[in-house]
Amino acid sequence: MSGSPRQVRRNPVPSLLKSLMTEHLDPGYAGAANDRDQGHSKPTRVAAGVWIALGALLIGLVFGIAYAQATAGAPDASQERSEMLSKVRAAEERGRSLATNRDELTSRADEQRASALAGDAQGAEVLGQLRLLEAGAATEPVHGPGLVVTLTDLAARPDLSDSSQRVPGSPKAGVLDRDLQSVVNALWASGAEAVAVGDVRVGPAVTIRQAGGAMLVDNQPVPSPYRVSAIGPPGKLQTGFVVSDAFLRMSAVRDLYGVGFSIAETDDLSLPAAAGREIRFAQETGAP
Template identity: 75%
Template sequence: MNDHLDPGYAGAAEDRELGHAKPTRIGAGAWIAVGAALVGIVFGTAYAQASSSATDVDRTRTEMLAKVRSAEDQGRTLAAGRDELAARVEDLRARVLAGDAEGAEVLGRLRELEAAAAVEPVHGPGLVVTLTDPAARPDLSDSSQRVGGSPQAGVLDRDLQSVVNAMWASGAEAVAVGDVRVGPDVTIRQAGGAMLVDNQPVPSPYRVSAIGSQAKLQTAFVVSDAYLRMAAVRDLYGVGFTIADSGDLQLPAATGRETRFAQETGAP
């Protein structure tokens, strides 16, 4: 109650005595302009650096894609050359060995071994199992589109492995996934979002083709663990799962590799 005067009045009086003046509008405007210019310079520099980085990233990405496409083209060219040379070797071998009885016997044995190793193309009736990734992620805000389990679930490598193994167990004589023949040393693996069969990318839908007796294949497959597994995956996650007969399946040859070690394990 005794010190009722605001200290600001005393401060203002002291400033007047010392000759301090309040900044003019022009001076304040100048400082604001300088500050705005500094802020603009900072933002402009940041934008230029970001644009330069984005340009470098785009350039690097374009170069990497070009290298990938070049490597793919080179791989296709080498594969075509390999197939042409293999056909020439086959033709020359048939000419040399088919001339006498002993050579014909050796040639027949070689063809049996090649058929077992899946290194020659085959065709015939059989069964086709198709697995398809879900078309799109459902809208979880719409109760009519909700499905059990994870909405990101799709076909896994172990799903394809189980179907292929079930086909062999059902009596298949030859099996292919997409355009890749499944031979003795072929693997089915996932790498990120890509499905690799014999290290070759195979896109969805995954078509597992098996040559053999249609009735025997279908009867044995529908009671297999793979069928029960994929039926459950279809119902839970919306994965496509269909089975169809085919009168004439065309399966390509598998890639031949040098076998360094093998051991007989007994009857299958």
């Protein structure tokens, strides 16, 4: 067999190994030396420390100014808050004083009216009509037997993070203003002669509504438990109330959410008079 000898291909030398064998100095050192020769050298540690110290000083100055402004405004805010609280307390005290004066004047006016009208038959008849109208307008205190319906909010709200305590479709478990409204209307429909929620008498144009977390009756806050008192024949009131939609509603609320709901008969209830309102317009209804 004839022919040229076959060349054996050797493994090429990697460029990295070749550069390590031929170049003993890293190219970065040469570049750094070139930068120093051209004046492009990096700042020294001293210069970098100076810049860091200057930046920290500026940041500290900004925070110091903000703190000084906050502390300087705090006494003013506290003083304004104290002044506002003082004004609120003074207004409340003035309101209580005016209410007491109004009650005294009302009592004196009633006494003078009774003494002036009770002298003859015509005056006595007018006085009787006035008393009937005042009873209908709830402007005089009353007492007698009746029924007390008590609604109580939960002592603690349910833990909504616990699925076992979460009630679908119920964002809030507690007594609502429409619950009190339904109870009051059901008592009226059952034959109540006078109704009060807490210490507030329910008369014409009296509203029951919620504002935030407070229950307002005639714009006066009433805390839980909400005691709805109704004067009238206890047996008739209870019989009419237990078959009303309000009773069924509150029974379901009690069973589903644990809201307090109870009914009790009493032999003597004392209800205060409702606040009088200025009448700007009146129209006679019915046959003359």
